Amino acid sequence: MDQRQRPYRSVLYIPASRERALEKARTLPVDAIIFDLEDAVSADEKDAARETLKSALAQGGYGNRFRIVRINGLDTPWGRADAEAVREMGADVVLVPKVGSATDVDAVAAITGDLPIWAMMETPRGMLNAAQIAAHPLMAGFVMGTNDLAKELQTNFRPDREPLLTSLGLCLLAAKAEGLIIVDGVYNAFKDVDGLAVECQQGRDMGFDGKTLIHPAQVEVANTAFAPSDGDIDLARRQIAAFDEVHAQGQGVAVVDGKIVENLHVATAREILAKAEAIQVMQAES
Ligand SMILES: CC(C)(COP(=O)(O)OP(=O)(O)OC[C@H]1O[C@@H](n2cnc3c(N)ncnc32)[C@H](O)[C@@H]1OP(=O)(O)O)[C@@H](O)C(=O)NCCC(=O)NCCSC(=O)C[C@H](O)C(=O)O
Numbered sequence: 011m012d013q014r015q016r017p018y019r020s021v022l023y024i025p026a027s028r029e030r031a032l033e034k035a036r037t038l039p040v041d042a043i044i045f046d047l048e049d050a051v052s053a054d055e056k057d058a059a060r061e062t063l064k065s066a067l068a069q070g071g072y073g074n075r076f077r078i079v080r081i082n083g084l085d086t087p088w089g090r091a092d093a094e095a096v097r098e099m100g101a102d103v104v105l106v107p108k109v110g111s112a113t114d115v116d117a118v119a120a121i122t123g124d125l126p127i128w129a130m131m132e133t134p135r136g137m138l139n140a141a142q143i144a145a146h147p148l149m150a151g152f153v154m155g156t157n158d159l160a161k162e163l164q165t166n167f168r169p170d171r172e173p174l175l176t177s178l179g180l181c182l183l184a185a186k187a188e189g190l191i192i193v194d195g196v197y198n199a200f201k202d203v204d205g206l207a208v209e210c211q212q213g214r215d216m217g218f219d220g221k222t223l224i225h226p227a228q229v230e231v232a233n234t235a236f237a238p239s240d241g242d243i244d245l246a247r248r249q250i251a252a253f254d255e256v257h258a259q260g261q262g263v264a265v266v267d268g269k270i271v272e273n274l275h276v277a278t279a280r281e282i283l284a285k286a287e288a289i290q291v292m293q294a295e296s
């Protein structure tokens with residue numbers, strides 16, 4: 011499936027040092043996996059985790075789940091070895107932490123070659139340079155790093171995430187302008203599925219493609235929130251049918267449920283149906 015067209019509702023982090031979690035992920039209904047060599051792995055496990063991950067990916071069994079490897083930064087003792095290793099791992103993309111500028115992306119690309127790159131957007135400098143980072147020719151996706159961002163901005167946690175909205179908005183603008191995938195940050199309280207559902211809905215309303223997750227218990231909530239609902243699909247079909255009808259009569263505006271439907275609404279309706287179909291294909295292949 012084309013990288014842009016496939017679903018990214020649920021993007022699960024797995025510490026590359028945790029063999030049991032690497033095994034379990036082969037059975038979880040996630041759209042994508044971030045195999046993490048960075049923050050989820052302690053310093054004394056970094057080299058071993060890289061080897062564990064190489065074996066897990068060589069063994070396979072992840073089906074059509076999108077495989078993302080998050081390396082350590084090139085300014086750390088492990089970054090270069092991670093970047094060299096990821097070339098051989100068969101990952102779909104490499105995820106670079108704490109990207110501050112397009113120059114950071116160039117430095118990784120000099121090692122990883124033509125492998126598509128995703129950026130962790132999680133520093134104030136990254137926010138200010140979001141447009142140039144998104145425009146890098148190898149850039150294919152943004153992941154919001156809301157924990158690091160909150161730390162750097164010295165914000166307090168609020169359920170409505172108001173202190174982060176400027177940053178989320180800047181990254182969304184940059185990603186959408188360049189046609190990138192963009193997934194929202196994690197919800198740390200992994201046992202609080204109600205709180206997660208509220209945050210997923212906010213992310214979905216803002217235009218994110220999906221949510222990064224830290225625990226299997228979060229997967230179903232994200233899969234539901236970021237999929238078109240039955241109501242969305244029904245409305246999309248009715249909008250297309252109504253528009254086709256008026257269009258055949260030489261008119262450019264239909265009315266459905268008391269609201270106007272023009273060309274642009276039909277384009278959105280078609281995107282909703284395409285997304286629903288891509289999810290069905292993904293599920294059928296799992
Ligand atoms: C949070 C955890 C440490 C909890 O682990 P644990 O106590 O083992 O949870 P459970 O006993 O409830 O686990 C139940 C089963 O699920 C498996 N499991 C747990 N987590 C995962 C996972 N992430 N992927 C796959 N499978 C998982 C367990 O193995 C159990 O399986 P079974 O044996 O069959 O019962 C743990 O969930 C965890 O480590 N999560 C990931 C944390 C992480 O990746 N953090 C870094 C990413 S967040 C971040 O850095 C974002 C960004 O950079 C930012 O700045 O915001």
Ligand SMILES: [Mg+2]
Pocket residue numbers: 049107130132155157158
């Ligand atoms: Mg981070």
